[in-house]
Amino acid sequence: MNKSDLSFDQEHIWHPYTSAIKPLPCYPVIKADGVFIHLSSGEKLVDGVSSWWTAIHGYNHPLLNAALKTQVDDFSHVMFGGLTHQPAVDLCRTLIDITPMGLDRVFLADSGSVSVEVAMKMALQFWACQGNSHKHKFITPRNGYHGDTFAAMSVCDPINGMHNLFSDSLSQQIFAPAPQTRFDKPWNEDDVKPLEQLISSHHNELAALIIEPIVQNAGGMRIYHPEYLKRCRQLCDDYNILLICDEIATGFGRTGKLFACEHADISPDIMCLGKALTGGYMTLAATLCSEDVAQGVCQDEPGVFMHGPTFMGNALACAVANASLSIIQKGDWQQQVANIEQQLKEELTRCVTLETVADVRILGAIGIVETKTIVDVAKLQKEFVKQGVWIRPFGKLVYIMPPYIIKQAQLRQLTTSIYEVLNAS
Known part of the structure; x- marks a missing residue:
């Protein structure tokens, strides 16, 4: 996506929960696979939000792709x-x-x-x-x-x-x-x-x-x-x-x-x-x-x-x-979600020690860090992108709901990024 396209997007396309006068930045995506979102600028981001909690099996899944391709021919x-x-x-x-x-x-x-x-x-x-x-x-x-x-x-x-x-x-x-x-x-x-x-x-x-x-x-x-x-x-x-x-x-x-x-x-x-x-x-x-x-x-x-x-x-x-x-x-989600919950409890809970954090809550494949004051979404999101993760905070909440297929190292990248970004904010 070139600068002209980005400029058009900012000036004419109204994205969700943002201002038409001072819109939040948007990051152009060229590809998504597994738990990764690939940006046109070259970054490869671990998606911590599952595209607003939907992409539970990750992106570009062969079984789901095949279902669409088969049906569209009929x-x-x-x-x-x-x-x-x-x-x-x-x-x-x-x-x-x-x-x-x-x-x-x-x-x-x-x-x-x-x-x-x-x-x-x-x-x-x-x-x-x-x-x-x-x-x-x-x-x-x-x-x-x-x-x-x-x-x-x-x-x-x-x-x-x-x-x-x-x-x-x-x-x-x-x-x-x-x-x-x-x-x-x-x-x-x-x-x-x-x-x-x-x-x-x-x-x-x-x-x-x-x-x-x-x-x-x-x-x-x-x-x-x-x-x-x-x-x-x-x-x-x-x-x-x-x-x-x-x-x-x-x-x-x-x-x-x-x-x-x-x-x-x-x-x-x-x-x-x-x-x-x-x-x-x-x-x-x-x-x-x-x-x-x-x-x-x-x-x-x-x-x-x-x-x-x-x-x-x-x-x-x-x-x-x-x-x-x-x-x-098939039932694999049960162990996947249990593993995510256990890792979140081990790694995300330490955020409660941060001066800016009011609470940490975890259940299943949901991890929530509540801050004491409303966060600067654009600022935090920029820092998360630098860390190679996609996390979209709102209000006082920095949360993750990752795809169930996420691996330990990928989830650790998310939890570590939350801790480091909030510790530095």
Whole structure:
């Protein structure tokens, strides 16, 4: 990429979470393979972020490449209204098989945020079709993040999240204090009492509780106790509201369980999946629900679920998702994630001794270093590139979620770089 192209990019292309006036620097990529991102300037970077937590098998994987090439010779896409195809059938069959018991219906979408919109719309229509249209609100813990579209924004943290600018335009939801008991600490019964009190007071107007199981991701990278999630399931049962688990970031092994809700041994009424579903190759998401929810949504007028993304069930995306899930089903990810977790505990934990660091949190293939003050993203990213790693901090968080295939030496390069860059900052 030449200087003219870079200049055009900076002046005309709006990248995510950056300013059109003073955009963050962008590094031009010419190739990616395994755990490496190759820049046009010659650097070879160990990817610590898996392209926003998606590329769990690494880049340029031969099995995933072959799935795309084979499918494109047949057809790349047909409308999903009135038509179906084998890649979609195979994918939905696998998702029903591997997700927690009772999730027997699959609605395919094209992004994680849309899968959340679908889940919320399902919950609202479910209650409306039972004659309970007054159940039209959602409850969720603070520090959550569920996407950037409008319904999804309404259940993101209204104060500490990234969407408070739009608060006057969003549906007003009910927010409980975030869970405080850490994953590896003794359960504190007081942790769930504020949520219980709010549900008790508002259950007549609540359609669903929506929550990120075990790990609150972009809202603060917080890891909480599984008992909190168990109590969420019980409260939903007791007060007749639906439970939506947003597994977009945590699904497919990232926390050490195939799905994070397995840490609490619960099954939601509705589950959202995305990100790693296609191994980082293409955008695809899914909203799964129980048979009761599906029947309830369609039992009264209008009698159908009025939602249909144009690229719903895209054959290329389904084909590569099937290839990705075939790798997952071999089970190697379990040892890979366990090895990553052990190494993170051995190497990343020392960051807590740094003057600038407030906390270190680790679960599965997730390593989080929280600083005491907001970091300079452009400055830190430049230093990380010099160290030969790709790490993209945000807020006070410097985190890694590497591909599962990462080797010890490559992961050590990531953990060492975090320590050295923060020590020098």
